[in-house]
Amino acid sequence: MNIFKLEDLSISEISDLLDLAEEFKSGKKLNYNGEKIIANLFFEPSTRTHYSFDTAALRLGCKTLNFDASNSSLKKGETLYDTIKTFESFGCDALIIRATENEYYNHFPNKINIPILNAGDGTGNHPSQSLLDLLTIRQEFGSFENLSIAIVGDIKHSRVAHSNIDIMKRLGMNVYISGPEEFREDAYEFCKLDDIIDKVDIVMLLRIQNERLEKSMSITPENYHRLYGLNVERVNKMKSNSIIMHPAPFNRNIEIADDVVECSKSRIFKQIENGVFVRMAMIYSALEK
Amino acid sequence: MNIFKLEDLSISEISDLLDLAEEFKSGKKLNYNGEKIIANLFFEPSTRTHYSFDTAALRLGCKTLNFDASNSSLKKGETLYDTIKTFESFGCDALIIRATENEYYNHFPNKINIPILNAGDGTGNHPSQSLLDLLTIRQEFGSFENLSIAIVGDIKHSRVAHSNIDIMKRLGMNVYISGPEEFREDAYEFCKLDDIIDKVDIVMLLRIQNERLEKSMSITPENYHRLYGLNVERVNKMKSNSIIMHPAPFNRNIEIADDVVECSKSRIFKQIENGVFVRMAMIYSALEK
Amino acid sequence: MNIFKLEDLSISEISDLLDLAEEFKSGKKLNYNGEKIIANLFFEPSTRTHYSFDTAALRLGCKTLNFDASNSSLKKGETLYDTIKTFESFGCDALIIRATENEYYNHFPNKINIPILNAGDGTGNHPSQSLLDLLTIRQEFGSFENLSIAIVGDIKHSRVAHSNIDIMKRLGMNVYISGPEEFREDAYEFCKLDDIIDKVDIVMLLRIQNERLEKSMSITPENYHRLYGLNVERVNKMKSNSIIMHPAPFNRNIEIADDVVECSKSRIFKQIENGVFVRMAMIYSALEK
Numbered sequence: 125m126n127i128f129k130l131e132d133l134s135i136s137e138i139s140d141l142l143d144l145a146e147e148f149k150s151g152k153k154l155n156y157n158g159e160k161i162i163a164n165l166f167f168e169p170s171t172r173t174h175y176s177f178d179t180a181a182l183r184l185g186c187k188t189l190n191f192d193a194s195n196s197s198l199k200k201g202e203t204l205y206d207t208i209k210t211f212e213s214f215g216c217d218a219l220i221i222r223a224t225e226n227e228y229y230n231h232f233p234n235k236i237n238i239p240i241l242n243a244g245d246g247t248g249n250h251p252s253q254s255l256l257d258l259l260t261i262r263q264e265f266g267s268f269e270n271l272s273i274a275i276v277g278d279i280k281h282s283r284v285a286h287s288n289i290d291i292m293k294r295l296g297m298n299v300y301i302s303g304p305e306e307f308r309e310d311a312y313e314f315c316k317l318d319d320i321i322d323k324v325d326i327v328m329l330l331r332i333q334n335e336r337l338e339k340s341m342s343i344t345p346e347n348y349h350r351l352y353g354l355n356v357e358r359v360n361k362m363k364s365n366s367i368i369m370h371p372a373p374f375n376r377n378i379e380i381a382d383d384v385v386e387c388s389k390s391r392i393f394k395q396i397e398n399g400v401f402v403r404m405a406m407i408y409s410a411l412e413k
Numbered sequence: 414m415n416i417f418k419l420e421d422l423s424i425s426e427i428s429d430l431l432d433l434a435e436e437f438k439s440g441k442k443l444n445y446n447g448e449k450i451i452a453n454l455f456f457e458p459s460t461r462t463h464y465s466f467d468t469a470a471l472r473l474g475c476k477t478l479n480f481d482a483s484n485s486s487l488k489k490g491e492t493l494y495d496t497i498k499t500f501e502s503f504g505c506d507a508l509i510i511r512a513t514e515n516e517y518y519n520h521f522p523n524k525i526n527i528p529i530l531n532a533g534d535g536t537g538n539h540p541s542q543s544l545l546d547l548l549t550i551r552q553e554f555g556s557f558e559n560l561s562i563a564i565v566g567d568i569k570h571s572r573v574a575h576s577n578i579d580i581m582k583r584l585g586m587n588v589y590i591s592g593p594e595e596f597r598e599d600a601y602e603f604c605k606l607d608d609i610i611d612k613v614d615i616v617m618l619l620r621i622q623n624e625r626l627e628k629s630m631s632i633t634p635e636n637y638h639r640l641y642g643l644n645v646e647r648v649n650k651m652k653s654n655s656i657i658m659h660p661a662p663f664n665r666n667i668e669i670a671d672d673v674v675e676c677s678k679s680r681i682f683k684q685i686e687n688g689v690f691v692r693m694a695m696i697y698s699a700l701e702k
Numbered sequence: 703m704n705i706f707k708l709e710d711l712s713i714s715e716i717s718d719l720l721d722l723a724e725e726f727k728s729g730k731k732l733n734y735n736g737e738k739i740i741a742n743l744f745f746e747p748s749t750r751t752h753y754s755f756d757t758a759a760l761r762l763g764c765k766t767l768n769f770d771a772s773n774s775s776l777k778k779g780e781t782l783y784d785t786i787k788t789f790e791s792f793g794c795d796a797l798i799i800r801a802t803e804n805e806y807y808n809h810f811p812n813k814i815n816i817p818i819l820n821a822g823d824g825t826g827n828h829p830s831q832s833l834l835d836l837l838t839i840r841q842e843f844g845s846f847e848n849l850s851i852a853i854v855g856d857i858k859h860s861r862v863a864h865s866n867i868d869i870m871k872r873l874g875m876n877v878y879i880s881g882p883e884e885f886r887e888d889a890y891e892f893c894k895l896d897d898i899i900d901k902v903d904i905v906m907l908l909r910i911q912n913e914r915l916e917k918s919m920s921i922t923p924e925n926y927h928r929l930y931g932l933n934v935e936r937v938n939k940m941k942s943n944s945i946i947m948h949p950a951p952f953n954r955n956i957e958i959a960d961d962v963v964e965c966s967k968s969r970i971f972k973q974i975e976n977g978v979f980v981r982m983a984m985i986y987s988a989l990e991k
Contacts, residue, residue: 158471158474161468161471161472163464169774169775169777169778170774170775171769171774171775171776171780171785171788172775172788174774175741175767175769175788175789175792176792178767179739179767179792179793179794182736182739182765182767183739183793185736187471189464189467189468189471190479190768191460191464192481192770194483194772196458196459196460197458197459197460197461197661197662198460199458199624200458200620200622200623200624200662201623201662201664202460202661202662202663203665206661206662206663206665207460209682210460210461210464210661210682210685211464212682213682213683213685213686214464214465214468214685214686214688214689215468215472215686215689216468331778333778334778334779335777335778372775372780372784372788373775373778373779373780373784374780374784375779376781376784393787393788393790393791394791396788396791396792397791397792397793399792400792400793447760447763450757450760450761452753476760478753478756478757478760479768480749480753481770483772485747485748485749485752486747486748486749486750486950486951487749488747488913489747489909489911489912489913489951490912490951490953491749491950491951491952492954495950495951495952495954496749498971499749499750499753499950499971499974500753501971502971502972502974502975503753503754503757503974503975503977503978504757504761504975504978505757
């Protein structure tokens, strides 16, 4: 089974993946005893997603190949498809791919005969991130129906936002969007952060992705922090059992104040923990379904 | 046992390696259970050869070290020999080495006491590539005697060509060479591609290695494609049971037309598959002989 | 147990680590059967230390994550602490860290709840290097008391020197320091190399670390070699059972003449061998204590 984007999965398939992740978190063991080889093909820099998938594969007893894009035949002009086809030809059992181009997987429908797990495509989708976000939310609140979330920041360039908004609405959540004008998309209505901060169950911050901006942000980092950053003052206005999330890496003192990163409401490092379990579930599903 | 170049091996040793590779392809299992450590030392960018050797070692139950030359003490001025000697000192069981310098292994005769498998030296030799080419040919035609091959392209900078021409002649094959004047070598007679395209059993294309050219190619890519590129028109002139090979990575629409890459005559991705089995045979021989 | 610097360890703890390393050298087997994951986080180029730790972890049956700093979220501005906390969140069992900043580990006291082994911090400490140096010396001379060592070269920028001088004095060794004026530190008295060359049991050379010098060295490489380099003439003045050490990588014909690198007195590659055993002992201690 491929996982390109959560849109392709039913609510019940998503639920099954979260259940399986929870089982891995509770200690479920599954050991492929080195019989399966998983290739991590990251064509963009990544720490969390890359090594989280690597850890997940190793915990399942798979072996991993870690493709170093900066030191590869891409330098000799090889296309993305040809590189992917090469790893299929090696006899790998599944591929984890991050690429710069949105929906890269639509360029080669049915031409790769082993499962692909999308680890992020340009500004498009990031299903493993969405799943770990959902797992973190479900652990906290038990279900999704009628929860309110504020997603704050660079909506335009964020595959995290794109992946999450759709699935969260399907799950019955109320999704509020906030962020500077330059990062908005017409498809969504935007709110002032301070109008919703005391109403939502979850504040999900997004990273300012300087590497994706054609020109630098028009507001200063200081103004961003003042208007959209999560500081202690805003945290104090949040509902008593509400939580803070961020896909990381985070820009300290821009999206989030230093002293908020590890405050009692923050689930940022818990998200990273959950990422490994969610990715174990994805790899298992890719290999078995 | 070291494998530096096929010249050093007898026909019968080569045959044994191909037989062993075929056994691995047929499912032969061999498991070192993590007792052996193989170091991949690639001092030049590589996708296929590097990860194919890595896959081969993992399939044999070896552990692998993957040396990242761009992030190493080479930056501190360490020599190739000293780096190699270092990995020997770690207690590695075999080394896979690609280096920029031709015949780098002649600089330290008998000073490294563990087996070395040459994964490519400058414009010199590339024995694992030759072996996988031979395996692919033998699978197709059963034997080598009297087969005709056209090797087309940048002969001058190609270690694939240098490795193949000699061994193919020793095996009784008729080797035709074609390519632009600037890529020729005096040692070989050159033919016009269109004079031989309908006579040969195998058309083997070579990559234009822009990274090895001191100045850019004097003919345009379009002219190269017109004169030496394999397009559908030329494929249609080929003998009925003939095949197309390319060591990859390939420059689409220069050496080979887009719609020829995966045509029924192409064995390009089968070569890559075979590469893993051939390298398993090489690693096994290195460790055992 | 963390190992940040040898200063934090008692003589008896150091002795235990050396004993354990010696047991691994003698063939002691310990196999975590893939149950433990060790992450190598190298924020600076390294060959020896990185792959030596990697080899050590693999020999112990651990799995390893090899973080590629040049292709990571550091490019997106992530802090060192946040990267380290991320690998802790993955559920890694221990972290091996090399960082550019001296005493980086003091920035997050008690915030990382898994063991950290310091693989070098800026110009500060390098405990695994010191331990392998001590093991090499103990193998040669049986004990440390009253041995004399000359440490020669760039004392100022050398974490090897800083790590070694303190522990060697604690062990009762006589430590002589030599090197050009620009590399001296006020804390130590300096000698002329030729005044002590015939008196010491060990000559330990240090690498000129061009990458750490703000401006290039004021003496020429030729003059450095003449005044502080170890050449055959100086080797011939050394005591009969004395030895030569260098942490490597070495600049041939600057710190050490080509024909001295592998002379009978040299223990340079033996140091590298010992490095794996010492690091196995460190990893084992980190996981068990």
